[in-house]
Amino acid sequence: MRDAVTSLIRNYDITGRYFDRTAIESLKAYFDTGMARVQAAAVINSNPSAIVKQAASQLFEEVPELIRPSGNAYTTRRYAACLRDMDYYLRYASYALVAGDSDVLDERVLEGLRETYNSLDVPVGPTVRGIQIMKDIVREQVAAAGISPASIVDEPFEYMARSLAEKNI
16 A cells, blocks of 8 residues: 555656655645544544444435335345445545555555446445545544544545546446
């Protein structure tokens, strides 16, 4: 798994360039936000099941047809799979948050997901909405914990939502 530093070094190494002002500013921003990113991940890790449960409740309230007969979360097995997937998104968002880089999301979550969701006929819209709901919950909890800026948690969730929404799954 790469982080913001190794990704930056890799990009400059591939092109054979020395760090320029942009690179130095990028590194400075990464280190300046390091403590806030780790603290935000600690907020996520303090009770991830509650975050997933709250997000799922809100999602199923907004899209009740998911838990009705013939819905994608109708049976106990499908409902459990939905919660499991939401937990995966949350966990990997915390990894990307600490790393300051979204590469882990491509490597570990998004690539294999396309084929899986295609084969299972899983609709992408509710998945994207569930990710957005988790982002809002985490952001609220991070702000309540006094971690500033709370918007620091947005990027991994928005990256996953954007990547899934742009794909024809």
